[in-house]
Amino acid sequence: MPTLTIDNQQVTVAEGATVLEAAEQLGIIVPHFCYHKALGAVGACRMCAVTVVEGAQKGLQMSCLIPAEAGMRVTTGDPQSTSFRARVGEWLMLNHPHDCPVCDEGGECQLQEMTIASGHGIRRYAGKKRTYNNQQLGPFIVQEMNRCIQCYRCVRTYQDYCGGRDFGVLGSRDRVFFGRFQAGMLESDFSGNIVDACPTGVFTDKTYRFKSRYWDLQEAPSICPHCSLGCATIPGGRFRELQRVRSGINQKTNGYFICDRGRFGSGYVNHPERPRQLHSRGRELNLAEAVRWLDVQARELLEQQGPEAVLLLGSNRASLESNWLLQQWAIDLGCKVPLLSAHIPRHQAAQVAAFDFSDRLASLEQLRSSDLVVLFGADPLAEGPTLALALRQVVRAGGAVIVYDPRPLELPCEFDHQSLTPVQLHELLSAEKGPEIDRLCELLQRAAQPVLVGGGDLLGAGGLLKLKKLAKRVSNAERACLLLPLLGAANSFGAALLSPAEQDDLLTRLETGRVKMLVCLETDPLLEAPQGERFADALAKLDELVVFDYLPTPLSVHASLFLPTCAPLETVGTFVNNGGRMQRFAPVIEPGLPIAVTGDGDHPPREFLSATPGDEPRPAWQLLQWLMDDRRELSQLHGQMVAQLPRLDGLTELRPGDSGLRVRNADERSVIVEDLPEQPAGTLQLLVSPARYGSDLCSRFSAKLTPRFSPAILRLNPQDAAERELSAGDPVVLDCDLGSFKFCLQLSEQLAAGCALVENSGAFPHLVPGDRLSFCAVGAEVQL
Amino acid sequence: MHLYRDLRGTLQPFWVTLRNMFRKPVTVQYPEQRQQVAERYRARLILTRDPDGEERCVACHLCSAACPVDCISMQATVAEDGRRYAAWFRINFSRCIFCGLCTEACPTLAIQVTGDFELAGRDPLKLVYEKEDLLVDHCGQEPDYNFYRQAGIAVAAPRGGNPTESAPEDPKSLLP
DSSP: OOOEETTTTEEOOTTTTBHHHHHHHHTTTOOOOBBBBTTOOOSSOOOOEEEEESSOOOEEEEEEBBBBOOOOESSHHHHHHHHHHHHHHHTTTTOOOGGGGGGGTTTSOOHHHHHHHTTOSOOOSSEEEEOOOBBBBOSSSOOGGGGGGOOOOHIIIIITTTSSSSEEEOOOOGGGGOOOOOOOOOTTTTTHHHHHHSSSSEEEEEGGGTTOOOGEEEEEEEEEEESTOOOEEEEETTTTTTEEEOOOTTTTBBEEEBOOHHHHOOGGOTTTTTTSSSSEEEEEEHHHHHHHHHHHHHHHHHHHHHHEEEEEOOOOSSSSHHHHHHHHHHHHTOOOOOOSSOOHHHHHHIIIIITTGGGGBBOHHHHHHHSSEEESSSOOHOOOOOOOHHHHHHHHHOEEEEEOOOOOOOOSOOOEEEOOOOOHHHHHHSSSSHHHHHHHHHHHHHHHSSSEEEEHHHHHHHHHHHHHHHHHHHHHOOOEEEEEESSSSSTTHHHHHHHSSSSOOHHHHHTTOOEEEEESSSSOOOHSSSSSHHHHHHHHTTTEEEEEEOOHHHHHHHHHHHEOOOGGGGOOOOEEEETTTEEEOOOOSSSSOOOOOOTTSSOSSSOSSSOTTTTTBBHHHHHHHHHOOOOOHHHHHHHHHHHHHGGGGGGGGTTSSSOOOOOOOOOOOOOOOOOOOOTTTOOHHHHHHHEETSSHHHHHHGGGGGGGGGOOOOEOHHHOOOOTTTTTTTTEEETTTTTEEEEEEEEEEEETTEEEEEEEEESSSOOOOOOEEEEEEEOOOOOO | HHHHHHHHHHHHHHHHHHHHTOOOOOOOOOOSSOOOOOOTOOSEEOOOOOOTTSBBOOOOOOHHHTTTTOEEEHHHOOOOOEEEEEEEEEEETOOOOOOOHHHOOTSOOOOOOSSSOOOOOGGGGGGOOHHHHHSSSSSSSOOSSSSSGGGSSSSSSSSSSSSTTTEOOTTTOOOO
C-alpha cells in the first residue's frame, strides 16, 4: 500500500495501482484516451503525461504506465506536463474532421472534453487532413473512420476483451485503419461495446443514429430484462421513445460491458402494437372502475364457488414488488397462494437456486477472478451472454473453462467441450466414480477458486441439486466451490424466492374446470411455458381472463379484461438476478405514444391536450395496490416486505445504479425430483435451446434485432442423420409431444449423438426451452 | 430667493414647450409608416440555405441547448446522400426572448436573426413556427459558408474531395 504525493496531496493506493488511478482517487482527472479501467493502459495516446519530481523514473512520464511507489512526488499542473498535453491535444486534432454538428458522439465525446481540457482551440496547422473510406459494418454500428485518433480502444475491446475475431487493425504508418478485412455485419455478440469504448465518433450506434443529443436524453440506471444475469444498463429516451441502451457499470455483475441483445433489444417498449389501452369485453370501464370491478368480481366468484375459483399467476418478468403484492392480494381475497411462474420446470430450477444454492452463489465478479469454471448444460451466449464475456476473462488470466453440454457451443475463448447428451450429463453428475468424474474432481480440487455453472433449462431442478453435491464434494476447508445457476428470466430468482415450497401445476388446476377467473401478471403462458396448446384449450373453461401486461402477446388480445402496465423501463422496481443479487431499476421515460408516432414522423401535433396520448399504462405494483385500496409509497412497502421476508434485508436501502445486495442465505428445501423418463426406441432426445436473439419475449418484440434472428433449423449429429437417410438442407418433420414441426436440417459434428436440437424463437414460439426431458422422432418431410 | 426659483420653475417648462413646438416631429406613424431597423437588430429567426441552395440546418441541437427559454425543438433525420437535416424544427415565438444565443451557437450559420419584429398576435399557436415557416430561400447575412464543404464527410463532395482534405488512404497498401 504505497503512499505518494500528487499535487501536494497525499494518497495511499492499492499495490500495483498506477499514478493515473492514484490521481483519480484524489479527484484529479489526468486527461487520457487509451487508458480504460477494463482494458488497462497501453500508453498509445501520450495524453496522460505528468511530471515525476521524486521517484524511480523522474521527469515527464505517462501516468497510466508508471506504478505508484511509496514516497513518490508527482505534479500534474506544472508548465512542462501542461504544455506537453496541450501539444498532444493539438496533434491528435490534426486530422480530426470539423463535423461535430453531424456526429452522434457530440456532447458525450471524450475527445471534445480532453481537447478542451488540454487547452487547444484554434487550428494552427495548414496541411491537409487524412481521410479514409468507411466500411458498412451491419445494422448496429456506423463507422466514420475520418474521426479516428488511433487509440486502439476498439480493437482492445472487440478482440482482447470480447474475443471477436472479425475486426481488427489494418495498415501501416499514419493510415492505420480499424475495421473488418471486408465490409459486413460484425459477428461478435458484443459488437455494440465498441460504441461505448470509442472515445470519439468513429463507431456510433446505428439504431440511434441522429435521434438525439446526449444532453436531451432522459437516462436512468436500469437492469437489463433480457436474461437472468441482471447486467447494469443505462437506457436513454426522448419524446417518449426509448432510443438507446448503453452499458452501466457494476463490478459485481457485468463490469463495463453488455451484450448486443441487451443493447439493441429495447424495441419492445415502443412496439407499434403494444397494447396501451384498457380493454374489457362488452363493458365500458375506465381504469379505476376496472380495478374496482376486478376486485368485486373476484370476491363474488370466491364466495360463490370456493377458494379455487380465482387463480392468480405471477411471473419472472414482473418485479419483486409486483409478485409480492399479488401474494398480498391473494391473502386479502382469501384465494389459494398464487403461482409465480407458469413454467413449472424452470420455476423449480429457480427454487433450487434460490434456496439450496444460496450459501454458495457466485457473482460474475467472483467468476471473472476464478481459475477454473466448469459449465454443465449451459450455453452462455444464449442463456446469459455476459457470462461468456466473464469466461473469456477467466481464460485471459490463465484459467480454464470446461463445458459439458450436448450443443455445438461457441464461446469467445478457448474451452474444453465435452459433448454429452442430457441423460449422460445427469449420469455424470450423479456418478460416484468413473474416469471422467474422477478427472473432473481432481481438477476442481486442485483449483484455487473453482466455480460450477449450471444451466437451469437443461439440468432442471434435479440436475442443479446434483451439481450442488458435486460442489460440496470438491470444496475444502480453505475455499468453497461456488455455484452459478442460469435461470429463465430477469426475476426468476425473485419469483422463486417468494414462492412456497410445494405448489400444484398450473395446467392441472386449470383443467379441473374449477378455476373460473385467471389473473395473469405480466406473463403469457402460451409463449412462456411449455405445452402452450394444452393451456390454450384450458383457457376455454374460464369465465374471465384478466391480463396485466406491457407486451403485445396473444393472451393480451384474448383477455376479457386487459390492464396495460408499464415496462420495467417506465417504472421503479427490483429484480433479483441469478446470483441472488437484488437490484433496483429506475424509471427512464413515462409511458405514452412517442412523438414520432403521434406526429407521424413530422412535427408534434399542433393542439393543446391535457393528457398524453397512450399514457394509460400504470405500474403493475400500483394497480395491485389499488386493488387493495393501498396508497402507500413503494418505499413503505419495502419495509413491510423485509419484515415479512428477512431474506430481503437491505431492500429498503437499495438505490438504482448501485451494485445491489445479495439476499440472505436460506435453509435447503427438499424438492421432489422426478426420475428421468425412459427413452423409447428409435427416438432422439429433444433439446430445445433458447435462440441467442428472440427467445425472451422482450427481444422477440424488438424489431431492431431482426437481422440477428435465426432461421428455423433442426440440428442433428451426422451419424443420426445417416441412420435416417437425411442430409444437410433436407426439409424434415419433428414429431414430439408438443406436435409436429417442419424444419430445414443442418448437421453438426459437435452436437452429441442421439439429440435433436431446435432453437426457440419467434419462428417456433411453442417450443419453449427448459421443459422436462422429452423425446422426438425426426423424419423426412413426406410430399403429398 | 425662493421667489426667483419658483418663477423660473413655472416659466421654464413653457419655454421648453414653446421651443419644441416648431421642430420637425420624430414620431413615426406606424404601421402606415415603416422604418428601417438596424442591420444587427435581433427579431424573428429564420433558417437559411447554403450558397448551393440546400438547407444549412443539420439539426445538431446546439441552438436548442443554448436557448435559455427552451423555445426550440427539433428532430434530426438523414437523407439518402448522408446529409443530416431537420425532419421538423419548431420555434415557439411566444416564448422566445430574442437574445440571439441560438445564432451564436449555430455551427453551420443556419439559424439567423432578421429585423422582422412584427410578431404580435392573439392566438399563441400562430406564434409556434414550424420548419416550413422558418426556412427561407436565401443565405441570410452569410452568403459564402457551406458547412458540408468543410466537414470532412461525403455530402457536398466525395470523400477526401474537399479543399482541406487529401484523397482517401488505402489501408491495405504496403507502400512505405
